[in-house]
Amino acid sequence: MAKTMFDKIWDEHVVIDEIGKPTVLYVDLHLVHEVTSAQAFEGLRMANRKVRRPDLTVATVDHNVPTTDRTLPITDEISKKQIDTLDNNAKEFEINYFDMFSQGQGIVHVIGPEQGYTQPGKVIVCGDSHTSTHGAFGAFALGIGTSEVEHVLATQCLVQKKPKNMEVKVNGALPFGVTAKDLILAIIGQIGVGGGVGHVIEYTGEAIRSLSMAGRMTVCNMSIEAGARAGMIAPDETTFDFVKGRPQSPRDEDFDAAVEHWKSLSTDPGAHFDKVVEIDASKLSPYVSWGTNPGMVASVDGLVPDPTTLDNPDEKVAVQRALEYMDLAPNTPIKEIKLDKVFIGSCTNSRIEDLRAAAEVVKGKKVNADVNAMVVPGSFTIKLQAEQEGLDEIFREAGFEWREAGCSMCLGMNPDILMPGERSASTSNRNFEGRQGPGGRTHLVSPEMAAAAAIAGHFVDIREWK
Amino acid sequence: MEPFVKLTGVVAAMDRENVDTDQIIPAVNLKRIERTGFGQFLFSQPGWRFLPDGSPDPDFELNKPSYQGASILVAGHNFGSGSSREHAPWALLDYGFKVIIAPSFADIFYNNCFQNGMLPIVLSEANIKNLMEKAQGSYEGYEATIDLQNCTISDGQGLTIPFETDDFRRDCLLKGLDDIGLTLQNEDKISIYEKSH
Numbered sequence: 001m002a003k004t005m006f007d008k009i010w011d012e013h014v015v016i017d018e019i020g021k022p023t024v025l026y027v028d029l030h031l032v033h034e035v036t037s038a039q040a041f042e043g044l045r046m047a048n049r050k051v052r053r054p055d056l057t058v059a060t061v062d063h064n065v066p067t068t069d070r071t072l073p074i075t076d077e078i079s080k081k082q083i084d085t086l087d088n089n090a091k092e093f094e095i096n097y098f099d100m101f102s103q104g105q106g107i108v109h110v111i112g113p114e115q116g117y118t119q120p121g122k123v124i125v126c127g128d129s130h131t132s133t134h135g136a137f138g139a140f141a142l143g144i145g146t147s148e149v150e151h152v153l154a155t156q157c158l159v160q161k162k163p164k165n166m167e168v169k170v171n172g173a174l175p176f177g178v179t180a181k182d183l184i185l186a187i188i189g190q191i192g193v194g195g196g197v198g199h200v201i202e203y204t205g206e207a208i209r210s211l212s213m214a215g216r217m218t219v220c221n222m223s224i225e226a227g228a229r230a231g232m233i234a235p236d237e238t239t240f241d242f243v244k245g246r247p248q249s250p251r252d253e254d255f256d257a258a259v260e261h262w263k264s265l266s267t268d269p270g271a272h273f274d275k276v277v278e279i280d281a282s283k284l285s286p287y288v289s290w291g292t293n294p295g296m297v298a299s300v301d302g303l304v305p306d307p308t309t310l311d312n313p314d315e316k317v318a319v320q321r322a323l324e325y326m327d328l329a330p331n332t333p334i335k336e337i338k339l340d341k342v343f344i345g346s347c348t349n350s351r352i353e354d355l356r357a358a359a360e361v362v363k364g365k366k367v368n369a370d371v372n373a374m375v376v377p378g379s380f381t382i383k384l385q386a387e388q389e390g391l392d393e394i395f396r397e398a399g400f401e402w403r404e405a406g407c408s409m410c411l412g413m414n415p416d417i418l419m420p421g422e423r424s425a426s427t428s429n430r431n432f433e434g435r436q437g438p439g440g441r442t443h444l445v446s447p448e449m450a451a452a453a454a455i456a457g458h459f460v461d462i463r464e465w466k
Numbered sequence: 467m468e469p470f471v472k473l474t475g476v477v478a479a480m481d482r483e484n485v486d487t488d489q490i491i492p493a494v495n496l497k498r499i500e501r502t503g504f505g506q507f508l509f510s511q512p513g514w515r516f517l518p519d520g521s522p523d524p525d526f527e528l529n530k531p532s533y534q535g536a537s538i539l540v541a542g543h544n545f546g547s548g549s550s551r552e553h554a555p556w557a558l559l560d561y562g563f564k565v566i567i568a569p570s571f572a573d574i575f576y577n578n579c580f581q582n583g584m585l586p587i588v589l590s591e592a593n594i595k596n597l598m599e600k601a602q603g604s605y606e607g608y609e610a611t612i613d614l615q616n617c618t619i620s621d622g623q624g625l626t627i628p629f630e631t632d633d634f635r636r637d638c639l640l641k642g643l644d645d646i647g648l649t650l651q652n653e654d655k656i657s658i659y660e661k662s663h
């Protein structure tokens with residue numbers, strides 16, 4: 001029977017499959033960070049259990065770490081405690097660990113691929129919803145809760161009911177100025193934040209094939225914002241080139257054998273998808289979110305919606321409420337929305353390609369006087385590379401703050417937050433109420449669009465940028 | 467998880483209904499990074515366990531001298547209602563309670579108890595009243611024995627009360643199996659998988 005890539009990876013990982021019970025799946029890679037792991041390790045300790053496969057477990061600190069001088073003491077007590085706790089747990093349970101001062105430190109979803117831990121065909125879990133990022137390599141990667149984290153630590157298995165298959169086929173080519181971020185915002189705008197619920201999305205089609213690994217990660221990262229359990233893209237030469245030569249990647253003949261296997265994972269012709277959505281890439285433009293969920297998006301040359309023109313009463317109320325929170329009048333041109341802060345970072349858009357693209361936009365220009373702008377690289381390695389390429393200079397000269405790696409203002413667990421009423425253009429993935437700080441207002445955009453907005457002080461159409 | 471087979475301990479009576487998870491442990495006390503250590507916050511909201519100066523309130527039932535070191539709690543209807551947070555059973559367990567007996571429980575709390583190696587027992591109101599009176603009337607601590615193998619509560623004074631519990635859950639407790647324990651029952655299958663991959 002013709003199988004999807006997801007079916008194949010699932011089948012390869014079944015440890016126990018009994019009728020009437022959820023499947024027990026083997027986990028190849030367990031990523032761990034400081035926020036959701038403390039009680040899981042404590043659980044192991046209380047039950048006198050060990051981590052079954054420390055060699056398949058990789059931890060780092062990202063959510064709480066300061067993005068300013070790390071030699072200074074951390075002022076927030078709970079942040080400090082969570083970081084210290086992971087330090088100790090990693091030592092005690094002998095798992096791979098990139099601490100706050102390590103060259104391998106970074107956002108967990110950035111360093112997995114960077115170090116070569118993330119590979120096609122793997123089942124990857126982490127106590128974090130954006131684990132979907134790793135699906136860009138043709139892996140089944142999903143976020144789990146703390147009790148499941150403990151379960152995986154102890155058993156290296158995950159108890160799961162199999163989700164359904166969904167295909168999002170992106171035909172044609174992305175026009176000039178339209179990025180992977182715009183593509184995923186457009187997809188969520190079309191299928192809605194619940195459009196992927198209960199499904200694993202496989203992204204296919206010409207526009208997906210032409211994306212770099214960074215772009216593919218951006219797309220898969222936000223699968224979760226579409227409600228999907230996971231997102232995946234079939235591995236190809238772009239994937240193999242990326243994986244080759246990384247610290248944890250297979251070497252020489254092993255690598256060749258792995259590539260052979262990875263190639264066999266692609267969805268068979270005629271395999272069944274429970275749901276299929278087609279998108280025409282050539283019709284897309286740069287997008288900006290105007291509301292309080294990632295499905296509330298508009299083209300940069302469009303307007304903020306007018307709730308009075310909507311027929312669906314639920315939608316009308318939702319739009320009204322969102323506009324109120326965002327302090328936006330109906331029919332405001334997107335380009336007239338003024339900004340207080342610009343954040344370039346997060347596991348969605350903080351890779352070297354993102355930073356290069358943003359630097360290209362701001363080169364030789366100055367950040368608008370009313371705007372506070374910052375760049376937070378996704379990892380220590382990316383930061384170093386950017387500095388070698390002189391990107392930090394470009395950003396600094398333009399008036400951006402250049403920070404240490406971490407989640408930073410994506411969720412505001414460290415001191416990088418929006419003040420009540422402040423408005424940001426952010427390259428992150430969630431624009432929920434208060435996500436970047438209580439009362440803060442977030443507009444999701446691509447790195448290029450964020451960079452241009454920082455210079456102009458309001459949104460601009462990157463396609464017209466000079 | 468420790469197996470739960472048989473336990474003899476002091477019985478404490480809490481003659482209140484609808485004790486909810488916020489009363490069991492107030493939200494401000496959830497910020498620990500462990501599951502343990504929540505016992506100090508058990509029933510710590512104003513007007514319950516502690517006086518404003520932080521000393522134990524002698525009028526709060528659990529502070530009775532005869533209840534000190536109790537491991538069995540007898541309470542009123544709908545115990546553990548409210549949130550799904552496991553901090554509630556964690557706090558009770560950390561304080562010392564391994565068995566909670568009530569005429570009815572909130573569903574989620576009931577399940578959370580089993581996840582943490584605790585035994586919630588549903589008894590008729592008549593039996594609850596009987597147990598509470600014995601606990602309240604004792605000066606040196608009224609002890610009872612909970613036998614999960616035979617599903618009985620007895621007190622050495624001639625009292626024996628049978629109780630019912632879910633077979634699957636009972637089996638897990640007797641063997642000390644939580645969900646992790648259950649998966650590990652098939653450890654051979656995990657090892658076989660690991661060897662062949």
Ligand code: SF4
Binds near residue numbers: 063107108346411
């Ligand atoms: S960057 Fe944001 S979305 Fe990504 S892991 Fe960190 S907090 Fe979560």
